[in-house]
Amino acid sequence: MSDTTGHGADGRRREQSPAHEEIEILLAGYALRSLSGDDAEAADRALSEHVPGCSSCRATLDAFSELSGELALAADPLEPPELLWARLRRDVDDTAGAGVTVPRVHRSRFGGASLIAAAASIVAVVAVSAAAFVVTRDSEAEDLRARLANVMETVRAGGDVQPLAGAPGAADGGLVEVAAPDLERLSLVGHEVPSPAPGNVYRVWLGSATGWDLAGEFVPDEAGWVAITVPVDPARHDRIAICEEPAGSQPTTPGTVRWASTFEAT
Amino acid sequence: MNDRDARDLELHRGLLDRDERAFEDLYRTYGSAALGLAARVTGQRALGQEVVHDAFLAIWRAPEAYDPARGSLRTFLLSLVHHRAVDTVRREERLRKRGERAANLEPVHGEDVAEDVVHDTFLVGRRKEVRDALDELPPDQRQVVELAYFGGRTQVAIAEELGIPVGTVKTRTFAAMRKLRAALRHDSEVTDG
Numbered sequence: 001m002s003d004t005t006g007h008g009a010d011g012r013r014r015e016q017s018p019a020h021e022e023i024e025i026l027l028a029g030y031a032l033r034s035l036s037g038d039d040a041e042a043a044d045r046a047l048s049e050h051v052p053g054c055s056s057c058r059a060t061l062d063a064f065s066e067l068s069g070e071l072a073l074a075a076d077p078l079e080p081p082e083l084l085w086a087r088l089r090r091d092v093d094d095t096a097g098a099g100v101t102v103p104r105v106h107r108s109r110f111g112g113a114s115l116i117a118a119a120a121s122i123v124a125v126v127a128v129s130a131a132a133f134v135v136t137r138d139s140e141a142e143d144l145r146a147r148l149a150n151v152m153e154t155v156r157a158g159g160d161v162q163p164l165a166g167a168p169g170a171a172d173g174g175l176v177e178v179a180a181p182d183l184e185r186l187s188l189v190g191h192e193v194p195s196p197a198p199g200n201v202y203r204v205w206l207g208s209a210t211g212w213d214l215a216g217e218f219v220p221d222e223a224g225w226v227a228i229t230v231p232v233d234p235a236r237h238d239r240i241a242i243c244e245e246p247a248g249s250q251p252t253t254p255g256t257v258r259w260a261s262t263f264e265a266t
Numbered sequence: 267m268n269d270r271d272a273r274d275l276e277l278h279r280g281l282l283d284r285d286e287r288a289f290e291d292l293y294r295t296y297g298s299a300a301l302g303l304a305a306r307v308t309g310q311r312a313l314g315q316e317v318v319h320d321a322f323l324a325i326w327r328a329p330e331a332y333d334p335a336r337g338s339l340r341t342f343l344l345s346l347v348h349h350r351a352v353d354t355v356r357r358e359e360r361l362r363k364r365g366e367r368a369a370n371l372e373p374v375h376g377e378d379v380a381e382d383v384v385h386d387t388f389l390v391g392r393r394k395e396v397r398d399a400l401d402e403l404p405p406d407q408r409q410v411v412e413l414a415y416f417g418g419r420t421q422v423a424i425a426e427e428l429g430i431p432v433g434t435v436k437t438r439t440f441a442a443m444r445k446l447r448a449a450l451r452h453d454s455e456v457t458d459g
Binding site: 024029032035062063065066068072073076079080092214231236 | 299306343424
């Protein structure tokens with residue numbers, strides 16, 4: 001009797017089934033970030049439906065993912081300019097919670113939750129495009145939630161919150177506005193945000209009339225909290241969409257839109 | 267576990283504790299490798315710097331995204347850099363297709379190579395192992411890996427560029443990754459002693 005590890009009862013590696021080999025071929029392309037179209041979708045399905053329950057494919061995924069990092073060393077190293085470190089230090093200090101500044105912001109609804117788009121970087125919690133994160137239950141997370149709650153109360157009490165006309169594609173008629181003349185980063189803060197379907201994540205897309213750029217992804221934590229900061233170029237972007245899409249997929253266009261609106265400069 | 271990976275685990279614990287010195291140590295150790303990769307993939311030094319900035323900031327803000335059970339912090343970080351670099355390449359391609367130009371950015375020059383930057387003997391040795399493993403691949407396999415990994419190309423684009431079926435690109439990629447996996451796993455075991 002064999003199991004899903006790829007080994008028979010005698011411990012010897014059994015011949016891979018065609019399906020397994022097809023999945024491993026996909027995983028090789030996935031690790032190199034070179035899949036597109038149908039192959040990317042097939043990899044998404046494999047990652048969400050097969051790999052979690054197959055130790056052999058999980059091992060292959062981990063090994064190929066490790067290779068993706070090792071291959072980086074084949075490139076000639078380049079000395080970063082000190083300005084880059086100075087900029088990183090500044091941004092690290094900005095996320096240390098020294099203070100929350102909330103310029104003109106507007107509130108919107110997102111599936112019944114409150115999702116505030118603010119033009120300043122707010123607190124130290126960020127989702128990255130390569131990996132979604134979840135705020136864990138620990139003292140730091142509680143401090144973070146307290147800061148986020150203060151932000152949201154500040155916004156509600158500020159008298160500067162103005163609903164906008166309905167945006168196309170909004171799932172529930174929610175409204176959004178992000179306003180800042182020198183916007184470089186967009187922060188989205190959310191509470192009681194519904195979880196995506198199992199195996200899915202939310203992705204933030206920034207776009208214009210001619211196309212969309214993937215800016216980041218997130219998954220709400222157990223309490224529905226979300227805080228994500230993404231870079232934005234107001235010269236290129238005038239709208240935002242949050243879409244629900246398969247985790248691990250490599251989309252080139254937005255998927256199922258859950259919330260969308262346009263920017264308005266002030 | 268080798269000394270470098272053990273030190274990196276300490277750095278990760280520092281990141282989880284919001285220790286900025288650990289973050290700087292991580293940056294000083296891997297910043298040059300990260301920028302070398304990002305600049306090579308994007309073809310633009312300034313774009314590469316943006317990628318490196320965003321990747322390091324991301325790991326500072328969410329160090330819990332790294333799972334030590336799944337691999338080294340080094341490969342997690344550099345894989346993150348690679349993913350962002352490829353995303354940047356794809357985004358710039360979309361902009362060019364829409365008739366918009368990328369900013370006039372300084373391209374990468376060969377003389378920028380930081381020969382003396384890396385003082386970490388582990389990284390110097392591992393770099394040689396990785397390069398040797400790539401050199402030992404059959405040329406057609408090495409080509410598809412380099413086009414995908416360092417060129418940011420999709421398998422479809424590689425197939426079109428080389429005039430071969432996509433299926434051939436896939437099988438060459440898979441074969442190459444298996445060989446690299448075996449070669450570098452063996453080398454890693456020898457290094458760890």
